Amino acid sequence: MSETFDTRELHEIDRPTGPIAAAVLATGIGAFVLGLLTTLSEASTGIHDFLDFNTDVGPLSGKTILAVVAYFGSWAILHALWRRQNRDLRPILIAAAALTALGILGTFPTFFQAFASE
């Protein structure tokens, strides 16, 4: 890993790394929220009905609206907090990759249908 992807090199920029950390982590958060809501919607009729923001689109409307709100909302908050700081990007990248992987898992039908409510 250190030979092929040295995260210390990411800090070689004449601007703060906080905005990079904010954007990267927000992407992980958005992906994770989408996967989580997809699985919860399958597991709970109450959540499924709650996510039905628009009857034509169905629960996909709630899942995607909330995921996009989580994505842009967390990006705005993290950016405001970190915009002048230098953040260590290695743990942020690991967290974002893990959140994105969980998000993809949560959207995979074989996975979320295993939680289907009767």
Added chain:
Amino acid sequence: MELTSRETWTLIHGLILGTFFLLAFAGGLAGLWSLRTDYVTEAGIAERVRRLKLGTTAMAIAAWLTVITGTWIVYPWYREALAGEDGAGCQGAQVPGDECSPRDFLLSNASGNTEDWHKFAMEWKEHIAWLSPMLATLAAFLVLYYGPALARNRTARLLVLTVFTAAFATAAIAGLFGALITKTAPIT
């Protein structure tokens, strides 16, 4: 030769916006891969980076427009409940129609074993597609933020390439399933 309103929107969603995104990926990938100080002069880097900034931003916008038109315009036509509780509207149907939406048609198995096209393919497509604009936006942001530094910062370039490829992969899954579902159960 005529296209209905639904066919036109399906075309805009899948063939114009979606295909623009998928094709532009190849150009962006080549541009990012070869953006190195040992390959390109200073003037060349400045020109390449300007093009990459425009290209990745346009791709991110295309990705957002693709999922928004897909979810809010095309998808309601796909999922209309027209066939009734027992799927009677789809009995004997060879393709979806006025009493049998594409979703009804696939779930009815009226024309072979088609239900997995909805239960797996459509279910994954409609969700995973939304990861693509988030990843594409991150790739565009990183290109805008690092700028010419990408040419000498190999790890930053690798990070952008990874995010960029992930955006493409999620869009490709959605695009491939979208094409195959449309072939089996078109929106008319």
